[in-house]
Amino acid sequence: MQQGNGTDNMKIYGNRLLLDTVHNMSARDRTAHSFLIYGDSGLGKKTMADYIAALLVCENETGPCCACRSCTNALSHVHPDIIYAEHSGKMGGFSVETVRNICADAYIKPNNTDKKIYIFTDADNITVQAQNSLLKLIEEPPDYAYFIFTVSDRNIILETIRSRIISLAAAEVTRDETVTALTENGISEQDAREAAELFSGNIGRCLEYLQSDQMKNAVDLTKKTADCIINRDEYGTLRCLTEASADKALLKNVIEMLDRIVRDALAVRYLPDSITGCSRERAHSLSSGLTMHACEKIHEALARAHSLIDKNVNIKLIVSVLCGEIAAFRQL
Ligand SMILES: [Zn+2]
Structure with a gap:
């Protein structure tokens, strides 16, 4: 097996920097005790956490071999020394009791190896209190103890912890790597190319799109909303976003994807190929039809609306404020 690639079950595409960092540490027997893997959802952060855990427990020197008993147990999430912190509560945080335990x-x-690894996946809702309780352990861990956190935004983790932890960014992969990953996961070449065109470097989002009607609906609504913004159709923008707001997750998806198109509109002025969102043509239309200042302001409004969705703010209010802002900023 090629070092740093894992087997089919734990294959990490692209992300050379992350893989080189952990393998270099491991080769020098100087693996850090704590890791923070951060990046958008769909970039494979959990697979990366599993990979680092398997690398730590693998019985072979150039692991993870994905064949030894330690690796196979790690892969099946039944290794007694790899402990996944249990999520609890509506927000999916970690309870005081879980952290105390x-x-x-x-x-x-x-038990089985000379290491013990604690993994906190999707730790975006970890409380300050929980982090403070873990601080001492992360500052001075027992020789055998390791900690891995995955979050979308690294700033969620307190500076006191971040300064003692190795931060690794889960990066987007290339379009070709996306297509390879999808076809290796049983997707037809044609579907893989279509999804890669929409979500370029995010393999998880491509899979989600191919497997869920909701995601297809979200892409549709995003494109329609973008068209309305391009055509200065304020009523249309409101109608599309109101339709999306029937479901919180759908609205979040649409706002995220719309924001990507707006960010692409800013980026294509300098790097014509730097498209990460789901519509190249709309990014170009926005870029030529709007000033940079307008794009920046709309991006800020979208980010603000997105962050309010989870904060129990009335959805109708969020949508109408957002539409008002887009109409106003459109004129800048
Ligand atoms: Zn192994």
Whole structure:
């Protein structure tokens, strides 16, 4: 097996920097005790966490071999020394009790290997209190203890913890790598190309798109909304976003994708090929029809609306404020 690639079950596409960093540490036997893997959803952060855990417990020197008992147990999430912190509550954070149990457990020696790894996936809603409880352990971990967090935004983790942890960005991959990843996961070449065109470097989002009607609906609504913005159709913009607001997740998806198109509109002025959103042509239309200042302001309004959706603010209010802002900023 090629080093740094994993097997089919744990293959990491692209992300050379991340792989080189962890393999170099491992080769020098100087693996950090704590990792923070951050980046958008769909970029494979959890697979990366599993990969680092398997690398730590693998019985072969140039692991993870994905064949030894430690690796296969790690892959099936049944390795006794790889512990996944349990999510709880409506927001999916980690309870005081879970954190307390981990803090106590970390001082008990490992069972099967000489390492014990605690993984906090999707830790975006980890509380400050939970982080403070973990701080001492992360500052001075027992020799055998390791911690891996995955988050979308690295700023969620307190500076006191971030300064003691290795931060690794989960990066987007190339369009070709996306197509390879999708076809290796059983997707037809044609579907893989279509999805890669929409979500370029994000393999997870491509898979989600291919497997869910909701995502297809979201792409449709995003394109329609973008058309309305381009055509100065304020009523149309409101109608599209109101339709999306029937479902919080759908609205979030549409706003995220719309924001990507707007950010692409800003980027294509300098790098014509730097498209990451789901519509190249609309990014170009926005870019030529709007000033940079207008694009920046609309991007800010979209980001603001997105962050309010989870904060129990009335959805209708968010949508109408957003539409008003887009109409106003459109004129800048
Ligand atoms: Zn192994």
